[in-house]
Structures are given as structure tokens and as C-alpha cells.
Amino acid sequence: MQQRAVELLQRVFGHAGFRGEQAAIVEHVAGGGDALVLMPTGGGKSLCYQVPALLRQGTAIVISPLIALMQDQVEALRQLGVRAEFLNSSLEAAEAERVQRALQDGELDLLYVAPERLLTPRFLALLDRAEISLFAIDEAHCVSQWGHDFRPEYRQLTILHERWPQIPRIALTATADPPTQREIAERLQLEDARWFVSSFDRPNIRYTVVQKDNARRQLVDFLDAHRSQAGIVYCMSRRKVEETAQFLSERGYNALPYHAGLDASVRADNQRRFLREDGIVMCATIAFGMGIDKPDVRFVAHMDLPKSLEGYYQETGRAGRDGEPAQAWLCYGLGDVVLLKQMIEQSDSGEERKRLEHRKLDQLLGYCETMQCRRQVLLAGFGEVYATACGNCDNCLHPVTGWDATVAAQKALSCVYRSGQRYGVTHLIDVLRGGETERVKQLGHDHLSTYGVGKDLDAKTWRSVFRQLVAGGLLQVDGDGYGSLHLTPASRAVLTGGQKLMLRREQPTTRRERDAPGSIVVAPQDMGLFQALRELRGRLAKEQNVPAYVIFHDSTLRTIAEQRPQDLRSLGRLGGIGGSKLERYGEAVIDVVQQAG
The missing domain is CATH 1.10.150.80 (HRDC domain)
Structure with missing residues (x-):
């Protein structure tokens, strides 16, 4: 079997040999075994079911969540001479009927379908009449109710095991922390499957986090090193997507917007251009991404804080799928934290869900504020130990120093308390720095004992202090819609002098992003x-x-x-x-x- 697999890999796909766990996965699935595969984007997940599909008799059914992803993968397989088709809503009735006949007549190697279509009685009956070689469940993390890409139809895919227990199943994902991994196995009845867990590391991606200080200027500084390269700029809101795309277009970038509120034809045309033209910068909400199989995306920039480390990992993973140098750049500030925490509190989710979302956001904040290697912190979120510093993140390339911020933190926490725990960071900084604003005087806060005690630090440093106090759990953002801060029980030890506090010292604003890895290196x-x-x-x-x-x-x-x-x-x-x-x-x-x- 192994010799046949290698020969097929060379003849059809043009690769000299398998990488990592690919050979073991292919042999296991081709031999009829079930598998759960966790492998980073760009690690070669597709080969893990495509090769067994060609080794086994019959047609492999690939469950894929997005039309764009199906179409790209099918076209790539056709280029290799593989008999591949897809069934989705983009097909005319006559074309769909042709594909279904080809499946029934045994003329296909692989057929890609969405879970919604697979679960229809008509399609299930069609599968009963066809010879199926295996079921591949791509983007398997969509089964997780607590995840960032939950698709309820994925929960019903247990029907594959119940209706066709003799046909092997392989579930694959590039984004799953340990709890999600266990949930995938449980929900898809893969507890007895063999697990193949590869390193989640993407060594070709350079991770950089900067604090917001004129975010648009910072974005342009970053993009100047990526002229004529394809990339994605993520924004939290639809309005910001359109404004950012227009801003970049006015500065000579070939930038396009993408969000769910755009006309469907505009959205489809912009996505087509991004996939088929060189050098397009797509400004998008997270509605854009999971179906993107473009290998030469050289950067992913976040203009706002994502909701979780898991979501951030998946979004940044769309860069450098070809293994060439790529950049993940995140620009965030305390305002992002305030907004996300308010969104969690004001959602209709139950308390358990809210607590989980707060924990995931706090985990991401820990990544943003860390002084150690970012790759170590990122991979730890997926249960993986990365032994040494990576040398390819901003903290490794430009080591960060800490400072004893105990006194500054005491001043900040005391100001929050003495002003009544009812105000946001801008007003608190005005009080600390002795600002003579109308609001400070109107509220009588110029008579507080903390008024003017922080004149030794500039406003930017105070913003950093407050942001890190929130990230460290010493301050909490109120969900009242005004972004007011109040103390947490953890703040007591610092306030009373029982705990020393070291904070990350902000790096001076520079244009060091110009040192970023460029496009594919050619002599x-x-x-x-x-x-x-x-x-x-x-x-x-x-x-x-x-x-x-x-x-x-x-x-x-x-x-x-x-x-x-x-x-x-x-x-x-x-x-x-x-x-x-x-x-x-x-x-x-x-x-x-x-x-x-």
C-alpha cells in the first residue's frame, strides 16, 4: 500500500514524498480506518484524503462548508487529471443532474458537497445507490458549538457512521484547541478513531502586535513593505471595512471591500478578483476567509482585536499557505477590549457561554501583552509546548523590557476607586495627569487625592498601564455601554502593596515593519x-x-x-x-x- 501511495503521489501530484504524518494517515485511511487529523494550514491536509480516495475503489465524498473552497479544490484536482466534481447551489439543475449521474455511474474520484445538501433525503438515497470509498469531513471544527465557525449541520454528520458504518471517515481541521478536539471526536463519533496531531506551528509566519496610535498611519507603514502583494486586512465592522478599503485605494493600493452586507454579486466579484488577480488587498470582516485557498497571501493584518486566540490563529493562517515568508500583523488598543467585552455582556448568550467568551478573550489579551516569544504563547493555546524562542516574532526580533509599574498601577487603581468606578480610561487619565478639562472640574475630580499624581507619565504610557491592568484581570470593563472600569478582587494585593507588578514597556513608534519578510525570494x-x-x-x-x-x-x-x-x-x-x-x-x-x- 505504501509503495502504491508514493507512486501515486509522484505521478499525480508531482511530490517526491510525503511530509510529516501524511504517509501514516494515508496508509491508515486507505486501509479502511477512521482518523481525526489536526494539521496546520499549509501542512498538506487535503492530500490526507485525496490520496486514499484515489487508492480505494469508489468515490470519496468530501463535506466542505463553503462554495468557494469546493470550487477551488475541484479545479486544482482537475488540473491534475483527477475526476472531481462539486454539488452546490451555484450549479444549474441540468449540471447538478449530470454530476449526480456521474456519481451513480462510478465516474468520479471525489465529490465535494456542503453538509446541508448531504443531509437531504434525496442525496442520502443517492449515496445508497453509489459506491463510496470514504467520507472526508473538512473544517471539522465547525462541529463545535463553542467555536468561532459553528455550523449546526455538522452536528448531524453522525449519520455517516450510523448509516454506513463500514465506510472509513476522516475528519480534518487546522484550528482546534484541546477542548474542541475532544468535542469533534465526541460529536462525530470518532472516539475510537486514530488521532494524528501535528504541530500547529507555522514557522514561515512572522507575528507582530502593535498598540494603536493612529492605526491608519500604522497600517500604511506596514503595507509599504508589501506593495503589489496579495493580503487581507480584517476589520471588526462593515463600515470600517469600506472606509479602510477606500482609504487604501486613495493611496494607490488595489484594495477591495468584503462583508456580508454587500450585494451578493459584488461580494462574489471581489472574491473572484482576489483569487485570480495578483496584488489585491481584501479589506474584510471575518465573513471572508474560511473558503480561501489562495496560497500566495503574503500578509494578514488585523485593524481590530479578534474575539479569541483560536479565531486569530485561523485568520492569520490564511497567509503563507505556500510555505513562503508571510506576516501576521495585529494593531489593537484598549478600546477594542472595551468594545468586545461589552458585546459579550450585551449578547443574548447564556451565562456559561459568556464566561467562555470572556476566558477566550482574556487568553488572546495574554498573547498580545506577553513579553515572551509570541509563538510559544500562541501554540500553548493549542496544548503544544514550543521549547525555544522562535526568532521570528516581534518579541524575539526586538526584545521587550519590563518595568516595575507597581506605583503607577496603585495610582491608576486608586483613581478608579476614588472616582466611583464609573468612568472610562480617557477621563481617568485626565484626572491622573491633572487635566483642566471642563468635565474634570464639573465632576469635582480636581479635588480627588489622585488628581495630578500621574503627571510624570504621558498619556500614551497611562493608556498602556490601563490596558495591561485590564488584560491582567486587575480591572474589569463594565458592560453598561460606557466603557467604565471597576476594580476586581485581584487588584487588592497590588493596592495594598502586597504584590509587585511588572508591566511591558511600550516600544517607541518606529517604522521597523519595513524589515518585514517580503515576497517569495528569487535570486x-x-x-x-x-x-x-x-x-x-x-x-x-x-x-x-x-x-x-x-x-x-x-x-x-x-x-x-x-x-x-x-x-x-x-x-x-x-x-x-x-x-x-x-x-x-x-x-x-x-x-x-x-x-x-
Whole structure:
């Protein structure tokens, strides 16, 4: 079985060998075993079911939550000569009927369907008449009620085990903390399945967190290092998405908006352009993302704080799927924390759900405010120990120092208490710094004992102190809609002098983001050929109306430019070029190489 799998991997997919746990997963599932696979984005999850699908008799049914994801994966498989189709609402009735006949007649290797369609009585009856090789449940974290992408239909996928117990199932996800992992196994009846848990580390992604200080200027400073590169800028609100897209467009970026409130045709057109054109910056809410299979996204920027470490990991994971250098950049401030905590408190969720969401937000705040390697903190959230500092996050590259903020914290906490625990951070800073504002005088806060005791620190430092006190659980944001702060029981030890408090010292605002890793690294002597190959790829993609990356990845083009193969035999030995692509595009590629000399 293993030899057949490797031969198929080389012949169809153009890879010399499996990576990590792929070989063990393929052998287990191809042999009829159930599996739960946890593997980071870009780690090669799809091969874990695509190869067994081609090794086993029948059609593999792949349950996928989004239309865009299905279409991209099917097109990529067709490029490899694999008989793949999808069934979703984008198909006309006649086309859907053709696909269903092909399934029943055994003419498909893989069929992608949404869970909603799979669960219909008509489709279940169709599966009864077809020969099924395996069931693959992609984005399996959607089964978790407490997760960030919950899809209730995923809960009903236990029908696969109940109705076809003899057919192997493989559930896959790139985003699941330990509780979610256990919930996936329980909800999908995979307790007896073999678990394959890979490292969640994405070593090619550089993680950077900056504190908001004119966020738009900070975003432009960051993007200046990524001109003409594809990327995603996430914003919390629809209005901010549109304003950010317009702001970037006015500054010469090819920026487009995406959110659920846009007309469906505009949304679809913008997503199509992002997938098929180079250098598009998509400004979006988190409605945009899970179905994005674009490998050459060079950055993901967050203009607001996400809701959880799990959501942040998944969103940043859309960068650098090709394994090349990429950036995850997060800009946040205390206002984000206040807003998110208010949203939690004012939601219709039960108390248990609210407590969970508060814990997840606090975990993310701990990541943002840490002074240690960010990768260590991020991976710890997924139950993984990362032994050494990564050397590829802002804290590693620009080490952060701490300062004894005990006295400053006492002043801040005392000010909160003496002003009645009814005010937000802006007013509290005015009091601490002795501000002569109309509101301070009107409230009589210029007579408080804490008035003016914080003149030694500037407003930016005080914002940092308050933000870290909230993140550390010494202050709590009230859910009253005004962002007022009040003390928590944990603050007592600091106020009474029984606990020393070290806080993160804010780095001076610089343009060090310009040191960010750039696009795919190509040697100067190979750049001319690399660009010529990209032009060829662009023409081929346009002729077929498909994204360029389903023809060849940039990393494959770089390898061709470096190796300069002179015939089809030597071209076929390079990674990423299977038999079908060699036959379809090989001569055109060799022509470009030979013309380059």
C-alpha cells in the first residue's frame, strides 16, 4: 500500500514524498480506518484524503462548508487529471443532474458537497445507490458549538457512521484547541478513531502586535513593505471595512471591500478578483476567509482585536499557505477590549457561554501583552509546548523590557476607586495627569487625592498601564455601554502593596515593519525567467478562467527558474509537476526556459 501511495503521489501530484504524518494517515485511511487529523494550514491536509480516495475503489465524498473552497479544490484536482466534481447551489439543475449521474455511474474520484445538501433525503438515497470509498469531513471544527465557525449541520454528520458504518471517515481541521478536539471526536463519533496531531506551528509566519496610535498611519507603514502583494486586512465592522478599503485605494493600493452586507454579486466579484488577480488587498470582516485557498497571501493584518486566540490563529493562517515568508500583523488598543467585552455582556448568550467568551478573550489579551516569544504563547493555546524562542516574532526580533509599574498601577487603581468606578480610561487619565478639562472640574475630580499624581507619565504610557491592568484581570470593563472600569478582587494585593507588578514597556513608534519578510525570494539572476514564467502562467489561467495558482505555485516557478530544465524529463523531476501538468504545460514551460537562455 505504501509503495502504491508514493507512486501515486509522484505521478499525480508531482511530490517526491510525503511530509510529516501524511504517509501514516494515508496508509491508515486507505486501509479502511477512521482518523481525526489536526494539521496546520499549509501542512498538506487535503492530500490526507485525496490520496486514499484515489487508492480505494469508489468515490470519496468530501463535506466542505463553503462554495468557494469546493470550487477551488475541484479545479486544482482537475488540473491534475483527477475526476472531481462539486454539488452546490451555484450549479444549474441540468449540471447538478449530470454530476449526480456521474456519481451513480462510478465516474468520479471525489465529490465535494456542503453538509446541508448531504443531509437531504434525496442525496442520502443517492449515496445508497453509489459506491463510496470514504467520507472526508473538512473544517471539522465547525462541529463545535463553542467555536468561532459553528455550523449546526455538522452536528448531524453522525449519520455517516450510523448509516454506513463500514465506510472509513476522516475528519480534518487546522484550528482546534484541546477542548474542541475532544468535542469533534465526541460529536462525530470518532472516539475510537486514530488521532494524528501535528504541530500547529507555522514557522514561515512572522507575528507582530502593535498598540494603536493612529492605526491608519500604522497600517500604511506596514503595507509599504508589501506593495503589489496579495493580503487581507480584517476589520471588526462593515463600515470600517469600506472606509479602510477606500482609504487604501486613495493611496494607490488595489484594495477591495468584503462583508456580508454587500450585494451578493459584488461580494462574489471581489472574491473572484482576489483569487485570480495578483496584488489585491481584501479589506474584510471575518465573513471572508474560511473558503480561501489562495496560497500566495503574503500578509494578514488585523485593524481590530479578534474575539479569541483560536479565531486569530485561523485568520492569520490564511497567509503563507505556500510555505513562503508571510506576516501576521495585529494593531489593537484598549478600546477594542472595551468594545468586545461589552458585546459579550450585551449578547443574548447564556451565562456559561459568556464566561467562555470572556476566558477566550482574556487568553488572546495574554498573547498580545506577553513579553515572551509570541509563538510559544500562541501554540500553548493549542496544548503544544514550543521549547525555544522562535526568532521570528516581534518579541524575539526586538526584545521587550519590563518595568516595575507597581506605583503607577496603585495610582491608576486608586483613581478608579476614588472616582466611583464609573468612568472610562480617557477621563481617568485626565484626572491622573491633572487635566483642566471642563468635565474634570464639573465632576469635582480636581479635588480627588489622585488628581495630578500621574503627571510624570504621558498619556500614551497611562493608556498602556490601563490596558495591561485590564488584560491582567486587575480591572474589569463594565458592560453598561460606557466603557467604565471597576476594580476586581485581584487588584487588592497590588493596592495594598502586597504584590509587585511588572508591566511591558511600550516600544517607541518606529517604522521597523519595513524589515518585514517580503515576497517569495528569487535570486537576482533568476528573476527575469521567474517573471516570464509568471506571465505564461497568467495567460494559461486566463484562457481557462481559473486562478493562476491552480496552474503552478510561485514556489514551483522559482524552482524551474533556478534549475532551468531543458527537456520534459528533467522538468518532470521537479516538485509540484505531476504527469497531467507535465503533459498539458510542459512544452510551453520548456519554451520559456530556452528563450531565457
